[in-house]
Amino acid sequence: MGLACGASAIFxxxxxxxxxxLRIPENHSLKxxxxxxxxxxxxxxxxxxxxxxxxxxxxxxxxxxLGITCVSNDSxxxxxxxxxxxxxxxxxxxxxxxxxxxxxxxxxL
Numbered sequence: 001m002g003l004a005c006g007a008s009a010i011f012x013x014x015x016x017x018x019x020x021x022l023r024i025p026e027n028h029s030l031k032x033x034x035x036x037x038x039x040x041x042x043x044x045x046x047x048x049x050x051x052x053x054x055x056x057x058x059x060x061x062x063x064x065x066l067g068i069t070c071v072s073n074d075s076x077x078x079x080x081x082x083x084x085x086x087x088x089x090x091x092x093x094x095x096x097x098x099x100x101x102x103x104x105x106x107x108x109l
Contacts, residue, residue: 013108016078018068019055020089022096027062036095037064043092044068047084062094075105 041052056065070081084104
């Protein structure tokens with residue numbers, strides 16, 4: 001999005017990315033995996049203002065990797081939001097167990 005003629009502005013955009021790797025030990029089909037991931041992603045979307053999608057391991061039945069992003073003008077808000085999302089996933093994961101996760105913060109001007 002451009003600036004109006006003659007206008008000048010400096011804006012800050014902070015982007016946070018959370019990568020969560022899950023294991024679904026009792027699952028034996030891609031359909032079952034989709035049901036578990038739909039449950040996790042829909043609950044996260046309903047509770048937090050973030051984007052979430054499966055980003056890796058789409059063909060594996062018992063492993064899933066989710067990518068979650070948050071954008072704000074406040075880096076502390078981004079970090080707190082993604083930390084809350086991770087805590088929520090760990091507490092409400094259903095049939096999945098968290099194997100690993102990482103949070104990365106990017107500052108863009």
